[in-house]
Amino acid sequence: MRILVVGATGTIGKAVVEEMKDRAEIICASRSKADIKVDITSVESIKQMFKEVGEIDALVSAAGGVHYTSLETLTPELNQIAVQSKLLGQINLVLLGLPYIKDNGSITLITGVLMDDPIKTGASAAMANGGVHAFVKAAAIDMPRGIRINSVSPTILEESFEDYGSMFEGFEPVPVKRVALAYKKSILGAHTGKTFYVY
Ligand SMILES: NC(=O)c1ccc[n+]([C@@H]2O[C@H](COP(=O)([O-])OP(=O)(O)OC[C@H]3O[C@@H](n4cnc5c(N)ncnc54)[C@H](OP(=O)(O)O)[C@@H]3O)[C@@H](O)[C@H]2O)c1
Structure with a gap:
């Protein structure tokens, strides 16, 4: 089994790699420190990554930037960060990655608790999470060749608590670790169109 992990150097990505490394060949991608360089805000960069990586059984995304700021200071430009990265970046991974995913393969994207349990400064993040959540639910019933698609929605992590x-x-x-196990269920299980809530 070959798994492409986008965002493999992050808190969640590293945990997914650790959880899956004995079960599969893992290909790590991110903008800077991973073996495969990709910026999910760029369609060209995503195309180049899939050309380089070739066929995979599972596409995992643990990447997606958002900007936290009060609604009064959220400009259209700042809102574009979540739109271009967490929302469209991940959706473009699916659209451009589909031809490279083997029959009966899987896709797992990342959302987050803020779409369900909002905080002040979190509207832009919640928008991206909700968009990815809805896309996954709808795309699941239109997936070709038995390919499954799910998302993982974590709450704040113990490992990120000091920062956020x-x-x-x-x-x-x-x-x-609980988030990594949710990814594992999505990759190795039978669900599709599901959100794995880790709250
Ligand atoms: N941590 C939490 O408590 C938590 C809770 C709920 C949801 N989430 C969500 O989970 C996702 C990952 O969180 P995290 O805490 O693991 O973040 P993180 O530690 O900052 O890691 C992010 C990973 O994604 C990569 N990345 C960022 N922007 C990218 C881009 N444009 N193209 C390609 N790769 C990119 C980073 O590497 P490079 O910088 O080298 O590109 C890194 O590998 C985020 O969307 C976050 O909102 C996190």
Whole structure:
């Protein structure tokens, strides 16, 4: 089994790699430190990545930038960060990656708790999460060749709490291992069109 992990050097990506490394050949991609360089905000870069990587059994995304700021200071330009990266970046991974995914393969994207349990400054992130969530649900019934598609929606992670915890008052953080297990279920299981909530 060959798994392409986009965002493989991040907190979630690293945990997914660790969880799956004994079960598959893992190909790690990100903008800077991974073996395969890709910027998901660029269609050309995504095309180049898939050309380089070739056929895979599973596409995993643990990448997607968003900008946190109050609604009054959220400009159209700042909102584009989440649109171009977390929303369209991940959707373009699916659209451009489909021909490279083997029959009965799988796709797993990332969303997050803010689409369900909002915080101030989180509207742009919530928009991207909700868009990816809806796309996955609808795309699942239109997937060719038995390919499955799911998303994982984590709450704030224990591992990220030091950096972002002050924005998430009252949230109970979860260990990243639980998120990696949700990806594992999506990759090795039978579900499609599902959101794996890790709350
Ligand atoms: N951490 C949490 O508590 C938490 C909770 C819920 C949801 N999430 C969501 O989960 C996702 C990953 O979070 P994380 O905490 O693991 O983030 P992270 O530690 O910052 O890692 C992000 C990963 O994605 C890559 N990346 C970022 N932008 C990219 C781009 N444009 N193209 C290709 N690769 C890119 C990064 O590498 P390069 O910088 O080298 O590209 C890195 O490998 C985010 O969308 C986040 O909103 C996180």
